[in-house]
Amino acid sequence: MRTSTIAMALAMLSLTGAAQAAPCVDAKSAKAGFVLEKPGIRSEFRQAPGGMVAVANNYQSQSPQTQYLYAGLIEVFRDSDTGRLSMIPLGDIKKLFPLKAGAKSKTEFVQLSTKKAPKGTETLALAVKGKETLSLGECKYSVLAVSETTTSDTGAVIDTFTALYSPDLQAVLARRYDEGTSAQSQVGFETIKPLPE
DSSP: OOHHHHHHHHHHHHHHHHHHSSOOOOTTGGGGOOOETTTTEEEEEEGGGEEEEEEEEEESSSSEEEEEETTTTEEEEEETTTTTEEEESOOOOGGGGOOTTTTOOOEEEOOOOOOOOOSSSSEEEEEEEEEEEEEEETEEEEEEEEEEEETTSOOOOEEEEEEEEEEEEEEEEEEEESTTTTTOOOEEEOEEEEEEO
């Protein structure tokens, strides 16, 4: 009698644990939206028309921010209390997708802001270096390591990093800086869950 009571209690505990574990977001469920989090930031991802992904970023220490990213990778719009910024591509960015290992591209952009007129163009160079596996909590994702370098029209480097991009989720899950050097670091999200219905 006591053995069956213990077995029943263990079974109930295991069922409770299973009910609390959220399923991993996949390519199909990502269409309904999902949340990526790490300490200090919560980002809600929702698919939008025209191949865009809308991202609502809520920060612990600064004002909220809205972004629109083409295919979840290329930022084309940003809005927050500090201002509004649009990156207008001067080429067809649709042709860049789907991304494949070894692919390289350069796209020229004009940056438009409510604060100042553009002083020139910028060029975004993408190079897909290969595939990796990245874990977010209990979930594992196949990601592409995409080198992103933005330069001014004078050739000066404005920004450079490697995005760990999930084509299934249409989201950058982490960024790697100073890759291949002693200063290499990786900053990324730590958990993923579906958007509440």
